[in-house]
Amino acid sequence: MSRQQRTARVLALDIPVALVVGVLTLGAAHTRGGWSAGQPGGPGPGEPPWAAGGPEITLLSPLGYACIAVIAAAVALRRFYPRAAFASALGAVAVFLLTVPQSGMIGLGPMVLTYTLASALPLRKWLGWTALAVPVFLAANADRPYFGLGDPETAAGYVATLSVLITPAAVGVIVRSRRENARREREQELRRSAYEERLRIAREVHDVVGHSLSVINMQAGVALHVLGKRPEQAEPALQAIRQTSKDALEELRGTLAVFRSPDGGGDPAPAGTHAADGAQADASSREPAPGLDRLDELTAGIDSSDRKVAVRIEGEPAALPAAVDHAAYRIVQEALTNAVRHGGGAGATVVIAYQPEELIVEVTDDGPARPGADHREGSGIAGMRERARAVGGRLAAGSRAEGGFRVRAELPVGER
Structure with missing residues (x-):
């Protein structure tokens, strides 16, 4: 206005x-x-x-x-x-x-x-x-002795006049207090919304960058290991590095596009960039958030000669709410990232169980036992727990008695 x-x-x-x-x-x-x-x-x-x-x-x-x-x-x-x-x-x-x-x-x-x-x-x-x-x-009453205060009727008039001024003043103070309280509540809500948005973007960037760098590091190690002995086996690792970095850049560009305008859309490409790059940025910003339909791509980037990721689907696959689908994908991604970092080259198993009211996501690895890991939850496990809680679910993560690590999330697929 x-x-x-x-x-x-x-x-x-x-x-x-x-x-x-x-x-x-x-x-x-x-x-x-x-x-x-x-x-x-x-x-x-x-x-x-x-x-x-x-x-x-x-x-x-x-x-x-x-x-x-x-x-x-x-x-x-x-x-x-x-x-x-x-x-x-x-x-x-x-x-x-x-x-x-x-x-x-x-x-x-x-x-x-x-x-x-x-x-x-x-x-x-x-x-x-x-x-x-x-x-x-x-x-x-300036013409009367003591301004007429000695007269009970005049004194009562003064009291009435004072009341006439105090009453609207008190009402005004109450109205202002309520208005200030409402303003502070709006400001706190805005600050809380901004913090939650920053936290959401930080989780997305952490998941994208953390997972991609872990895969690239693993595949680079494989390529270096076979380069001198079996050069022909280095090519798949280098191809995986190229595809992983390309996918990570596109997804990261789409995630950071929310900074470009208040409604989350992309701005025109800045001066000095190619038109194709700007078109690619706009296209990636309009892509839907990744879900379980990209699970094969996710596991393919981790598979190598000495590390395998098995995926098992239980129950009848069904359409999931977008938020639940995205949360499940990110939980699997972060759990596999932790398996690559701390699993010591062991394989991993991903189980997706479709139930009438819940989606069960379980990721286990066969790495060595990590007894202290349950007490040192880093940003990765905390982020997975926040994602599960955001859609009304719950998550448990910890070492297995037989060795390795397990992450289990139970995400509601209906109204809760």
Whole structure:
């Protein structure tokens, strides 16, 4: 919303309020003389004041009308200049009380302005301004000893006037407190959302980069091992390195594309890059998140002459929710990455079990026993646990008694 639109909206709401305040104040000032009881044609003995005729209309001086106009204008502009409007209204009230014998509802405008001050400004910024109301209302009885405080009726009037100012101030403080609490909650929610988004991207980058570098390192070791003895066997390892690095770059480009614009889309390719590279970046950013349909590609990059990955599917494969499918893929990916890093060249087994209400993902390796691994969960296991929890599932990871390591995730496929 532009500044002009906001100004028009505020005026559209405050000008009617100012008109109502002005009309009520003017009407009360005109009828400050009361009903025409005792006047010719007035009510008889024992009859209510309104039994015969209306109130007595008393006209004001031009200065009185000007004071009411100033109060109405201050109410209309109260949200633009709250302190100046309050001071102007108090000045108009002081002049009105000094020139008009009875005030009527002249305090209605200051009531509205007191609420505006309390709801728009912190306590330290408006409390001193409301204190100006005390000498203003004392000025109405400046010609009486001790400002009329010795008269119980006048003292009661002061108490009523003080209550008239305290009540809207208290309401304004409550409204401001609730508004500030709502604003802080929104800011905390935004910060929490930003943190969760950064955490999600960090998990994606960790999984992509960590897995790919582990596979590349393993395949490079295989290539170096056979290069001198069996050169013909080095080519598959080098091809795996090339394909793994290519896939990792494309997936990483798609993951980081969320930084380019607020809606996660890709920006045009920067100056100095080839058009094909920009088109490839846009295409990768539109690809769906990887799921279990790419499990064969994932395991193919790890298979080598001395390391095998077996995949076993149990149950009838069924369509999975996108979040569950992606979480299952990342859990398998990270578990295989840990097997490559810590399994000592042993093979691994991936079991995907489709059940009516859950998807069971279990990855085990045949490496040496790691008794201390259960107590040293790194970012990999923590990330897998967070992914399982994010879709309403649970994950357990730990060493096996017969050796090796096992990761088991139970992910719900229905509503939970």
